[in-house]
Amino acid sequence: MSRTQTRSSRLASVRGSFWLVPAVFAVSAVVLAVGLSVLELRLALPIGGILPSGPAGARSLLSSIITAMISFTALVFSITVVALQLASSQYSPRVLRTFLQDRVIQITLGTFVATFLFAMVVLAALPDRAAGRLPELSLAASMALVLCSTAVFIYYLHHITTVMRVSHIIAAIGVQTRRCLDADRSGDEGDEGDGEPEHAGQICQVIGALGPGMIVDVDVDLLAEIARRHRCAISVVPVPGDFVAEGAPLLHVHPVGDQPPAPLDPGDTVQGVSISVERTPGQDIGFGLRQLADIAERALSPGINDVTTAERAVREAHDLLRRLAVRPRLPRVVHDDDGTVRAVARRQSFDSLLAVAVDDVAYAGRDQPRITRALVEMLRDLTTVALPEHLPAVRRRLAEMTP
Structure with a gap:
């Protein structure tokens, strides 16, 4: 493998x-x-x-x-x-x-x-x-x-x-995820997300994953270097945090110009995407939210029934989502000096991150008023700060939880 x-x-x-x-x-x-x-x-x-x-x-x-x-x-x-x-x-x-x-x-x-x-x-x-x-x-x-x-x-x-202590574990997860957010700088780069590969609808080669695992890191600069050498553009199909099966589409190669590029060597190209047996912090922003949701769900299980711990996890997720709501989740794009797009890697969408933090916890805590109230308060607060492109996901969940 x-x-x-x-x-x-x-x-x-x-x-x-x-x-x-x-x-x-x-x-x-x-x-x-x-x-x-x-x-x-x-x-x-x-x-x-x-x-x-x-x-x-x-x-x-x-x-x-x-x-x-x-x-x-x-x-x-x-x-x-x-x-x-x-x-x-x-x-x-x-x-x-x-x-x-x-x-x-x-x-x-x-x-x-x-x-x-x-x-x-x-x-x-x-x-x-x-x-x-x-x-x-x-x-x-x-x-x-x-x-x-x-x-x-x-x-x-x-x-x-x-x-x-569980409060320290939850706080440590929050600190680690905030570091990832600062390093990610989603939407802060000047030209990220401003373009798509030329002939993005045309795919001249599909490169599959060499083995199964979780996507943990994408090196768009390395992919851009490979794309320049072969006079093409490369887009990454999955996003960090996704599971990819062996042989499943990992990279799409797009033509740049009128001439189709020569076939790329899969062994060299896939070095730009890190696949591991488990999710890790870094580009996978959703990993921290996944940990918080797991703690909340475990605390709400009948065998433990610790609503206070679950509420603490929801409050920590609230802070992370509030930071994410004010940032556009633009893809990472590498251009040439003339503006030609060479590599594109999508980020996790705000909707998917919100689903991780809210959906399962809301189901597990549906009979706990404190959890329902904490989630509703969080969603209402997010509607006051979220960017317009993130508001539909927030309002849809808020409507589901408030009759």
């Missing part, structure tokens, strides 16, 4: 990965331990008598640090796994990414791993003879790392009990 990733999607995947921060801390610890050992041998720093006076005492100290850090790391990993299980079962499986991208959790694990590796390297550098000179600067740094690890562990316990 083949899936593709754009350059920006790869970078975002690395930046948001759970392993990046611990890996940086681990490498830094090894480099620091080796560097301090070399520095002590070269400079003969006068710091004797600060820590254990012999290799046996130093080995005992470092062995204790190594054992403690292994225990700390196992404890942090266990607590994190329990937090993930609780969040998945009580709120939504789609909120797990919020925990895995939490910098405090990553820094805590990275600090413990760094202290462990630093102590291991220093232990290996200890002299075998009792009269040998001890790397006392490295031993002092090991103790400092232990103190730092203790402080980080205490803050981690405070942090994990805070972020497990």
Whole structure:
């Protein structure tokens, strides 16, 4: 099964990965331990008598640090796994990414791993003879790392009990989605959405997806470069957040000018569209609204019946939709200097985003007056700020909910 990733999607995947921060801390610890050992041998720093006076005492100290850090790391990993299980079962499986991208959790694990590796390297550098000179600067740094690890562990316990609260999870989803909105800049670019490919109705080639998955990122600049080389225009069929089946239409190639372009290589062209096994924040603005709707629906289920949590999720969705209602959902378009359209990628429509945030929650909360009232208040507020092209979708749902 083949899936593709754009350059920006790869970078975002690395930046948001759970392993990046611990890996940086681990490498830094090894480099620091080796560097301090070399520095002590070269400079003969006068710091004797600060820590254990012999290799046996130093080995005992470092062995204790190594054992403690292994225990700390196992404890942090266990607590994190329990937090993930609780969040998945009580709120939504789609909120797990919020925990895995939490910098405090990553820094805590990275600090413990760094202290462990630093102590291991220093232990290996200890002299075998009792009269040998001890790397006392490295031993002092090991103790400092232990103190730092203790402080980080205490803050981690405070942090994990805070972020497990549903209000903080909902707020974190809102913050992440607002960042995506700011990066998306829908309608703020000067020439976006101002054109369609020449002969847009003519399709000279249909390029299918190489594998099934969710559309998470579209690199219109790369598609435009490919289109210029082949003297054609390319339009993306699905939008971020859509599922595409293997072989289903992914890209349409349109002629530019009188001569039809030569057939494009599907393997090169599909690199402009990232397909993943799950939705991710970024260009997929609806992913945040989907998470909020999932939390609200789960809270309204008979087994949980937590109307307050559902109402909090609706209020957060209200803020996001209010920001979206004042922005035109124009497609992303790349032009040549002469105005020729080379690449077009549609955005999620406001109607589809509104459907995610309202329709399922309204059905699940139809017997809960607080939820119905919150949704009606939200829709009425949106009618006061929404652009004319968004008003029909808002008014249609408002009419359905108000007899």
